[in-house]
Amino acid sequence: MTSRPSPFRKEALEYQQRAHQESGDVLRISPAWTRWAYWLLLGALGCSLLFFCVGTLFEYASGPALIRVEGKTDLTVAFSGVVLTVDVQPGQRVVAGQALVHFASEQEQGTLARISREFELQMVRYLRDPADEGARQALTGLRAERELAQARLEERTLRAPHAGVVGDLRLQPGQYITSGVRALSLLGDDATVTVLAFLPGQYRPLLLPGMDLRLELRGFAYEYRDLVIESVGDQIIGPGEVRRYLGAELGDAVSLEGALVLVRARLPLRTFVREGRTFNYYDGMPARAEARVKSESILLTLVPGLKELLPHDG
Template sequence: MKGRLEVTALLAGRVTSVEVQPGQRVKEGQILARFFAGPEQASLERYQHEFELLLVQRMRDLTNEATSQALTSLRAEMELARFQLEQRLVRAPQAGVVSDVRIRRGQHLSEGEVVVALVQEDSPMEVIAMLPGGSRPLLTQGGRMRLELDGFQYQYQELIIDQVGDELVGPEEVRRYLGPELAESLTVNGAVVLVRAHAPSRFFEADGRRLAYFDGMQGTVDARVKTERIILTIIPGLKPLFH
C-alpha cells in the first residue's frame, strides 16, 4: 500500500495500553499507545509539589531572590519531566487509518520497533516485483506483468509497469529494502532488478468474487520481455533467416 507509514517506538519500554485497533481512523497527534511511565510520572508530581510549596513562600515574601531562582530552576525541571513523560506516549504523526497493530499490552519493545502502521484512506496499491537481473535490458516502463497471488492459483491480475530499477541488487539489499517482516518470508538468489507496478484497483477478482488486496501479500509475477516465432524456438538454427 503506497503512502504506508510505520510509527515506531521512540524509546524502549513496556506497553501498558493500546489505544487503537485496525481499521480505526485517527487524527494527527492522537495517542496510539502508552508505555510504562512510573518514574517519569513520579518525578513530575514531585517537582509540581515542590513548585507549589516554593510558590507559597514566594507569595509571602516577594523580596526573597533565592526563592525566585529556585522557582525558575524547578520550572525548567518540570518542563523536562513533562517532555520525558510525553516520550512514553506514541502519537499519530498524521491523520489516517490504522492498517496494522504490531503490539499488545505487556509487551516490551526496543527503540525503533514498529508500533502501528498508518495509511491514507484512499491509498493506491502497488506491486513490487523482483525479476532476474539478466532481464533488465528487456524491461521497460509501460510493459506488462501478470500477477498470480499465493492462494489464488490461475487467477491472474494484469499490471502495467510504472518503474524499473536502474541497478541490480543482491539478497542483502533486497532484505533491507523490504524490511525484516517481509524479508524473512522470501528467498532471493542472485542479483535481481526491482520493478514497480500499480494495481488498477484496491480489489481483484478471483473465482467470481471481488476481494481486497492487503499489504504484504505475496505471489508470482511473469513479465513479458519479447516474442518469438514458435518454429524458431523449436529450431534455433533458423534465426539468421528471420530479422
C-alpha cells in the first residue's frame, strides 16, 4: 500500500522543524558576570548613599568688584596752556622735585628776559655810582619782579611732590589743557591696593569681617586671589548710590542691579604674577568676587523634612 504524498513542500517542512528546535532551547546566562554586575551596582548604590549623607553643598554670594589704589596723589594743572614735553612714562619711578611735564611758556620767558635785562642795566648804573638812590630803589623793585617772573615760569613745569611711581598719565605733547584738568597720578611708597566688592543685599546678615573672599580679575581667567573681608557696609544700597560713591570716572565701570552691600578687602601686594610675568594692579580694574555664606548637607537639601527631626540650638 503506497503512502499519500504530503501536500507540503519538503523545504517548508525542514524549515518548520528547525525553527521548532531552536525555539525550544533554554536561555543560558553565565553566572560570573551577573555576580560581578550585582556587586558593582550594590557598591555604586552604597557610595551614592554615603555621598548624600556626608556630602555638602555650598552657597556663595557673588558680584562684581573693582580694584582701588589708595594712597595715590592726583596732580592737576592750575592754569590753561599747551603741553610742551612729557618727561615721564607710566610705571616710571621718580624722586621728589623731578620735572614731569613742561608747558609752553613763551610769555613767561619773555617777561623774565625783559626784567633780567633791566636789572642788569640798573646794576651797571649802581656800580658806577653807589650813591645813586634811584638805581638802588630800581634794583630793589626789579629784584622782586624777577623773583615773581621766575616763580611764574616755574609754575609752567609740573614736578613730583614726593617720590613714587607714575600711574595714570593723561597728557601728550601739543595738547591744550584747561585749568583744573588732572595731568597724572603718582603712587607713593605707602600706596595700598584694596578691593570693593558689590554683593547681593540679601546676604548682608551672613557677611561678616574675617570671612574669606575669592577674587578673580577680568581678563585673567582662573587667576584667583583668596582674601579676607575687612569690612562690610551697614546699609543696603542701590546701583545709583554705588555710582555716586564711585564718582564720575568709575560709576559706569561695573554693571549693577538690585540691592547691594559693599564689602571691602585688601590685597597684600601691588603686583601679581601670571605665567611668569609680573603685572601691576591699576585703579579701576574690574573683577569678580564671591564669599561662601552657607553650607548644608546634600541629604538635608534633598529631604528638607529631615531638618525638623534634628536638634536645634536654643
